Amino acid sequence: MPESHIIAEGLTKRYGDFAAVDGIDFDIKAGESFGFLGPNGAGKSTTMRMIAATSLRTEGRLEVLGLDANENGPEIRSMLGIVPQADNLDEELRVRENLYVYGRYFGLPRAVVNERADALLEFAQLVEKKKARVDALSGGMKRRLTIARALMNEPKVMLLDEPTTGLDPQARHVLWDRLFRLKERGTTLVLTTHYMDEAEQLCDRLVVVDHGRIVAEGSPASLIRSYSTREVLEVRFGTDKNEQAAKTIEGIGDRVEVLPDRVLVYADNGEQALSAVTDRGLQPVTSLVRRSSLEDVFLRLTGRSLID
Amino acid sequence: MTTPFARTRRMGWWYVAEHRIRAMRNYIGSFFIIGLGSPVLYLLGLGAGLGVLVNERQGAEAIDGVSYIEFLAPALLLAGVIVSAAQESTFGVFGGFKWTPIFLGMRDTSLTPRQIVTGFTVGTMARYLPASAMYLLVMYNFDIVNGWRPLLLLPIAALLGLAVSLCVMAWVATQKDDRGQLSFIERFVITPLTLFSGTYFPLETLHPGLHWIGWISPLWHSVELGRLVSYGSEQHGWLTLVHIAYPLALIVLGWVLSVRHFTKRLQS
Known part of the structure; x- marks a missing residue:
């Protein structure tokens, strides 16, 4: 040591x-x-x-x-x-x-x-x-x-x-x-x-x-590993509609987080989560699957993003 | 074997002074013009112009028993010292915290606030002592002084410079923003001190109600000493001791306060 x-x-x-x-x-x-x-x-x-x-x-x-x-x-x-x-x-x-x-x-x-x-x-x-x-x-x-x-x-x-x-x-x-x-x-x-x-x-x-x-x-x-999932799906529906869409998404993946400009879906398989979202009849304006980062850890721990 | 840290403990102040002297090399031209050129111009202008008038009216040896230029010359040297010392402690110290924060850089090393204060002040001497020595040479050249005693003007200048540097530094170190108060020092402290410290005329010429300005002015005390060593002006022995002790007391006071303010500012 x-x-x-x-x-x-x-x-x-x-x-x-x-x-x-x-x-x-x-x-x-x-x-x-x-x-x-x-x-x-x-x-x-x-x-x-x-x-x-x-x-x-x-x-x-x-x-x-x-x-x-x-x-x-x-x-x-x-x-x-x-x-x-x-x-x-x-x-x-x-x-x-x-x-x-x-x-x-x-x-x-x-x-x-x-x-x-x-x-x-x-x-x-x-x-x-x-x-x-x-x-x-x-x-x-x-x-x-x-x-x-x-x-x-x-x-x-x-x-x-x-x-x-x-x-x-x-x-x-x-x-x-x-x-x-x-x-x-x-x-x-x-x-x-x-x-x-x-x-x-x-x-x-x-x-x-x-x-x-x-x-x-x-x-x-x-x-x-401890505070986030392997992947994150980011979907945007437009500023006014994110909140509403998040309610429909609820239940997909481990956790759903609404930010002012996008909805984050924490899931081990982002692509599967995306098909689940479209299966529920939602059409995101943009979508992105990425690996989890420390930003997600921070968001989970504090409820805030690192750079305001 | 001495470790580097032990060397810094002993010599840290000198490393700060060394840094300042190195940085001053960039301004050597303007420092010489201010430090040497300006008193020499005053000497020529006042000595050869005003001096002629004074000598005509008062007699050639009427001021303190000597000609006007002999009376004036040592005082101009010392007045030049306080201007340079005060400028460096004003803009150098404020700048060292704000504009080019070298003191923050020094803080992150094994230097202490004491060493920074001491080193900075000693470094400032490089600005006024060489200029004073050159000016003294001019005095010798013009036969204003002779013999070895006038050489003592240099330690007198050092004493005065340190006193002014440290007192100004102690105040400037407490200033967080410059809202014009920095130029106050030069305009409302240094300039009046040069005018009312028996520089251009004996203090006794002033209204007795104004003599106190001379007594509290380190410049007056040093000028009195300067006249003693340059032409042997008459002076009581005890007063000579006061003229030495007063700047020394200011040095101690200014150093203690500067160290306190630097410590507060650099460590929280």
């Missing part, structure tokens, strides 16, 4: 009467890729900041790399690589200089910093941009530079807060590829996301968070 890198028990963060994080437990092992999945405001970023020891917990226990997070902030951060939600690169410096000054913050000798900066420019596919101004980079490049910067101290754990939010699909795939390589090297990855495809791609295990609480935990596949 690999050692635990992060252990939380009853972890709580309160702002006045409001509990942003409300007594959560988790145990992240060395080399694991662990995700916090949830909508905006679920308490994911607050949890990340407590792990990074830049926000102090109100209650509970939180140990990061064997140290109490409230007591040992600087030492813990010397072993972490932190990628914040919003880039905070120094735009007055060039690309490579950003890596250089950041490496120096960790007390690394100049020779080591220079060597790592070059290797990480390569890793982040930014060698050609090394002398460019930061504000001239695209969103995806800035993100890769932020990740490269967080790797300067060769961290044991990488904390990635919404790593691909705001990026176009191509830039997201490039980034996922880079993160996947880190995972292969054995770096522990802890990430928050509200994209289920991201969680499915990158996480070995994840917790679904809502209103500061953990509502489910497991691997993406096991969560889908």
